[in-house]
Amino acid sequence: MRIGFDGRLAMGQARGMGRFLRSLIAGREQELIGLCAPGERDEQFRLEAGGFQAYPLWEQFSLPALTRKLGLDVLICPFNTAPLRLPAGVRLVLVVHDLIFLDEAADGGQAVSWYQRAGRLYRRAVVPRVIERADHIIAVSEHTEQSIRERFEIRPGRIRVIPNTLSADWYESPGATAQRRPYVLTVSGEAPHKNLAAGLQAFARCNQPGRPGCHELKVAGVSPRHHARFQELARHFGIGGLVEFLPRVEEAELMRLYREASVFLFPSLSEGFGIPVLEAMASGTPVVTSQCTSLPEVCGSAAMYFNPRSVEDMAGALHSALTDEALRQEMSRLGLEQARKYHPALVAGPIQAFWGDLNEE
Template structure:
């Protein structure tokens, strides 16, 4: 079978959907010796992705597009809501890992829907953005031959908001990458020294935007400072600036936390394992996640996790994290203080987290995805 995969999201992006796409393609090619893969990129050069991931070029065909083809793609998307067939190299099946790129007509297709936050929490998006995504998501999901969800939580959202039959949806979990393991002390010290982190710290990793609920995190951190004499910890926030990020800096000023918070901006993957490993705890107060990869990454690095109890996060965290209501500042603060002050609890959380992270693997993700392909092929 000749399988086409849209890798547009992975060409210029190593986080989120881009990471999922890259990890999936790499594992499929490693495990699957029977099928041929055609990588399509509508934005950027898929050859660069193949080189970055070390993909065996003898087993794949990389299909890219020039400016004229790109204009044709965008026109087709606008007029018919589909990727024009003449832009797709002949394949037996086409997988779209990002629902904003609808599959072409007449080809069995697989669509991955990671989350539907724009339908669950429309207030976090502009009218134009959520309207476009709602239309594309509904059209793409209804016309796909099969739909993959990252979690059972996302599956329920797909059924409720897109009216997709349950038997059309397969839940296939993601996983932490193989680089996420407890880092050696020397590696931690080297990375922290390079980042200018010299004191014990609590860590958040993720985009700075409203749905990540960083405001609750800042308020809980401030509460901890007021509750513990000589509170020695900094709060390290690692992630790109997203929509309405200015509100976060305003709150830092209001809470007088300027001297206690370190904003690192975007951090490359090769640094993250040491950053996770060096943290006293990883804090993830998100309002909504389709999966919540940072929770697993932190656990795999041997770091205790405190996360919110909504959407997919309890499903991913299992019994290894301390959970809190995403708007409950005092509960989050209490959990932070418990991890800091109770060494027995901390050790137990580290052990449980390492075990929990092993429940997930990219090998299983790829294997389960291949089963979906084979059912259609």
């Protein structure tokens, strides 16, 4: 059986969806065929390139053409979307990370750039149709699986949950209390559903320059072209000197940032899984996060939760975590226990079951 996968978003140091693909195909990188655009390279994959560069055109036209040319029996599309048409007889495996783009309430229909608006419209047009036709659907959380079942008619056996995981080194040497420094870390983005503006406002209510016990806030994940806008917002809230927007950081540096932070703040309105909260828990960092979508599933009883649409509630939860050392130590202990549920050695079970079922068909 010849199996191919869309590898374009998993090249190099991947996060999010790309990292999920790498976990799914671990140990099979040279058996499977990765499909990409001309000029793209990754020595870990066995790649076949061709077609357009622009992703939507490549996905809808070049990907089916490569599938036909290579005589694939199965195509794995791990990034929510897939070609609307494939050659006859090709089975489609679709990985769905979230349905946020279908939820107007998650971002109020807003987007911060034309690229994000175009991407949301593309996913809205494509994803419902490919969910309907996919032979196998993988959801990254029970929340995402439930969201799919509520919106679409899914026959039994078509959908399974394989959660995100982290590489094993995330679970080694979590940050000790003595290592902690007086800053709050958030790993966010500029998209409206990440709710960063509310996070800045809540942080400002807990921390003002010169106040006893004042912390800094380090923000990773926001595109540099949006730093100035959020920095101006921080100045408006009176915390401009306390907030640092970090450039793109390598994974080793990100791991250090987690392990030295006093608290991790995650104000998102909607997540399909929420990899940053898992990274924080695996680092032994207390998590203060939203009480919505997949986050209670991933964090369990380890996190302190708040209503993400209430700045006051968010600020109260953050203040409690920052001012109670005993609470932070207990949250750290519970977080480490919760994170182990997503250790790669455990997630390997449902991954192996997926490959076993696929090969038996």
